[in-house]
Every structure is written in C-alpha cells, then in structure tokens.
Amino acid sequence: MDVESTNLAIKRAEQVLNTAYFGLKVLKSGDPSERSAGLRNVLVFGRSVTFVIQNLRSIVGESRFNNWYAPLQDQMRADPLMRYFVDARNNLEKQGRLDVAVSGTINGFNSRDLEKLEKPPFESTSFFMGDETGGSGWQVDLGGGESVKYYISIPKSIGEFRQVFHSLPDNIPQELRDLSTDKLCAIYLDKLSNLLAATKKEFLLGPNERPYLRLVK
DSSP: HHHHHHHHHHHHHHHHHHHHHHHHHHHHSSSGGHHHHHHHHHHHHHHHHHHGGGHHHHHOOOOHHHHHHHHHHHHHHHHHHHHHHHHHHHHHHOOOOEEEEEEEEEEEHHHHHTTTTTTSSSSSEEOSSSOOOOOOEEEEEEEEEEEEEEEEEOOOTTEEEEEEESOOTSOOHHHTTTTTTHHHHHHHHHHHHHHHHHHHHHOOOOOOOOOOOOOOO
C-alpha cells in the first residue's frame, strides 16, 4: 500500500469535510443574505466527502476497499436523511434548486413594536419578517430605484422564523422533519464525520505502524 498517497487522500477528504462545516457555520451564524451560500457549501462539499474517500479504491486496492466500503455504503443508502442530502445536492447541481421554505410564527406584532427595533442606515420603504432565508428586517431605498434588504434581529416576543427543507420524504422520522435546515445539516455532517473516522481507523497508519526499509550491507 502506498502510505503517502493513502494519507494524502484522507487529508483531502478531511479538508473537504472542513469546507462543508464552514458552510454550516455560515448557515447558522452568518448574515441571512449569506445563508443560501452556506447551505450550498454543505450540500456540495458534504457530498464530495464520499467521492474523495472513494479515491482510496485505486490506492489500497479495489478488492480491499470494496470489502470495507460496501457495508458502509449500504448503510448510507438505507439512511433516509443521507439519501435526501444526496438528492438535494443533485437538485442543486443539475437544476440550481434549493428545496427550502420558511416556518415561523408572529406573536402579536403591531406597529408600536417597530419603534423598538434597530433602524436601518437609509430610508426604509417597508418592514418584512420571515423571508425565504428566515430573516427579518427593513427594505431600504438606496435611490435610483435600487432597493435592498437590511436584516436585523427581532425578539422572540415579536416573532420566530426558521428555514426548513420543504420536500422531505415521508420516510424521514418526524423528529427530524421538524428541525431547521442548519440542525439537519449538522446531523448530516456528523454522519460524514463518523465515516471519515472509520476511514482513518481502517487505512491511516500511525507512526509506529509505518513500514520501514532495512538497509542490508
């Protein structure tokens, strides 16, 4: 087995997974206008983790890799959530489509509540709550007919909104169906982390396990 190539392939898989986790970070804590980019990174780079791991097939030998990977692949195919994320990535890649919606509630909001909220830096034309990203804020006029969204945080006493996947299949458990996109993405990436950990355990050699050359005089 080519130890250097094996370790390099695993390192690349780890880098790809880290990129997916960065997408999750943007999805969870970034500006609402950036959440779509974060979700796209989770879907694209999350799926790529398995592709990169499968590069090991040509390094460690097809028979050895397939004997190890086939049961794990069967588990992933049988997992409704893993299957959904594969389909979501395919929809994004082939159709440019993110199957998301917004779920939320408005809690007795009235015009007086607007006075308590953060004001935009420019003149506003309207206030919105729970747009396609789950964000709320002001629609501001920049002049010349250009209007943009200025996002703010609103207290839960006014309203709560979250982005959800709107096309989850029926075989996904109810306790998962009620979760926001960022929480489902976190579960998905944790599953991929477990796969990478299993890959390291199977193929990554530690310092005391590395083959060595003995010089014969």
